[in-house]
Amino acid sequence: MALEVRGVAYSYGDRVALDGVDLEVTPGVLTGLLGPNGAGKTTLMRIVLGVLVPDRGDVRLDGAPVDSAVRQRWGYMPQERGLYPGMPVGEQVVYFARLHGLSRADATARARALLDELGMSERWDERTDKLSGGLQQRLQLATALAHEPDVVVLDEPFAGLDPVAVADLSDSLRQRARAGCTVLFSSHQLDLVQNLCEDIVMVDEGRIVLRGPLASLRAASSGVQLRVNVRSRDRRWLDRFAGATVVSEEADEVRIAIPHGTDPLEVLDAARAAGHVDDFGLDLPSLSQLFLEAVTPGSTTAPAASSSATGSRMPAGAADGSAR
Template sequence: MLSLDGITKSYGARTVLDGIRFDVVPGRLTGFVGGNGAGKTTTMRIILGVLSADAGTVTLGGAPAGADDRQRFGYMPEERGLYPKMKVLEQVVYLARLHGFSRADATTRATALLEELGLGERLDDKIEALSLGNQQRAQIAVALVHDPQVLILDEPFSGLDPLAVDVVAEVLQRRAAAGAAILFSSHQLDVVERLCDDLIIIAGGTIRAAGSRDELRALHSTLRYRLDSAADAGWLRAEPGVSVVDFEGGTALFDVDTADTAQRVLHEAVARGAVSRFAPQHPSLAQIFKEVIA
């Protein structure tokens, strides 16, 4: 497990990170979200050893992460860092060889990975000839080619169309299932919500929320329900303990004061007509994000 404990970083009088603590667990995808300037990239660079912290520790498996450990890390920066004149396969093979693989092994690994990422027909194209989305896929291949134990990805879905997002997401899920610990940042909250197992929200250099996706949803949930029924839902407005948020015809979104009130509403709805849906409504990641950084 990758653990950060008390990470602090300042530039002069400006504190960029203030006592950052969180874990990235093997076999799980951890989403790392926050606004511009929140401290995500600085945190990632400290994990990688590119920047040093003023205080705090980065540990892997309970021991301080050193240079040898970081050889088993994979990193994709937000800024693309590929050589534009090199061919796609050539580029990924070159980076694999820097990790100690023979040319034959590097070529086998790079070819398989690029095919997995949907670039099998672009192996001999120069990087500069690729679309921005395909350059992003090649950048991800570079981060993955040595089968890293820890994977740090800064905005991996930037510039990808929906189909490419699905391809990359499936590749990352397979790496997590194989035991990799994966931390990725993204401004695309819908993608993070769909993909992550765990979630970290950072703002102003401090962690505002951290936990599993389901834990955070439960923690920030209200007693809000949705009702779909054959009868008009206007009667809900007269029910004690019920606050109607929105309704149209037989569909209503409403808050209740207790779980018992919700059960009473359900029984009354059934008595009035067929009920096709009655379910609690959990907050989206976007709603949780707005709540915790307010």
Template sequence: MTTGRLHLDGITKSYGSRVVLDGIRFDVEPGRLTGFVGGNGAGKTTTMRIILGVLAADAGTVTLAGAPVTTADRRRFGYMPEERGLYPKMKVLEQVVYLARLHGFGKADATVRATALLEELGLGERLNDTIESLSLGNQQRAQIAAALVHDPEVLILDEPFSGLDPLAVDVVAEVLQRRAAMGVSILFSSHQLDVVERLCDDLIIIAGGTIRAAGSRDELRTRHSTLRYQLDSAADTGWLRAEPGVSVVDFEGGSALFEVDAPATAQRVLRQAVDRGDVAGFAPRHPSLAQIFKEVIQ
């Protein structure tokens, strides 16, 4: 499966005098998982709805492979809203088969697709249970199946990990990674920054309707990193507190997390640590997604 780059350029949306989105611009690349993070009211859901054509932008364009997104293109999109939209009285398999048939698949093909997908998501034993009888986490898995059953080329997921326990998060993450490996473009929002950090290839941070940071996970870590290092030594590292150009962030026995004023200072620290005892580890420490998020939205 191949698809083109999804590109947003200058997307603006206002409700009266309230600006919800202000010149939003970013890309969602084929074969990559793009995490979309921001606080409540930051503009994530509005952006997703504009991509899907549910809302119209006041200005700006959404293109796929360089051409404006059409109604036909959007039939190849998969969408999972944050609000659950399945019929509570329907059985799980029946629901997903129904949605596959709405996308044009025959009953037999739809049944095969839906069954395989639900088994992949860990719902193989719940096919004949009603949606309302499922736990909230399993309802979430069924909602994800509904978004995936027609093999979309672009996947837009609003809080797909909400309500999932750690094992279910791993199952869903593996399903999404397999779809990305097939060339699907995936944009997903989440408040669970640890999950986003582990899963995403690219990252977009939005606050107040503007993009505050965008790029690959590693690019953002490098861009926002300070000269911070971790030293693990067989000897006590308390001497670091007296070193010029060194600011100790965290310290415990033979381990210390510290910042330096220049790379040369870090090299001097390493030489002294080697002279003082066996060094088990010495490495730069990149900021976590949570740290980057706090930095860019201030």
């Protein structure tokens, strides 16, 4: 079920939080809604979930309008804790599953399976407020998945997690995507989720500045660099590649920024003709670098792989605070 957002705009008074946002989340693919704090990610998620009504635009699922009955089949993990502190862990998951219509027997079976998957089976009878922050985050994920939702929306699920917890949560999200679930999660920790996202939607000051398959965006970026360790001081072999520039040079290693469309293997052939090549590699830009490229005036992100915002930009910090 493809989740679609079309032309969504929202303002908090005179503060524009979202300014005509369009995106599509494909089932079976992990889609990251990324951007700095204050970019508008949480506002967008609240609109998707029906908590806020947009000033204009709408949310659709497979082309049909979304209502409360459709959202009953969705799972949501908020950025803020949405748990009952005094309730035992197992009872908490059972309760949320029953809110979505499961019988007590089915809810209990589902809760035990989820807590086992998340490494919390031994915590069944513990009070929620006695858990560490990381364990509470895992528990919150379990409550979001308790009813086996068709669509999963998670707001900053990796906030405050250690690397082990990040890996475990990532595995759970991958499993849901492989099963055909529609998964959208937000994060401002760009490079933390670089190896998890398949598609990305990058937001800055309420507008989409970059979107598409991550692999394609990285390959099409103007920030692609080649690392060549060639036993030759003569760099004339680079002259045949128009637009290629030497970024750094140390001993026999040269790092080259290559323009979009340059074949790295042709560069390798030229380097081998000039001298013995000990090392060769293609360094693709990180998510942080893609973001900086997208929001920097005069950047040359390939339009075929991304969609950059147009028009005037809001003053820095205008979307901070309530416009999250």
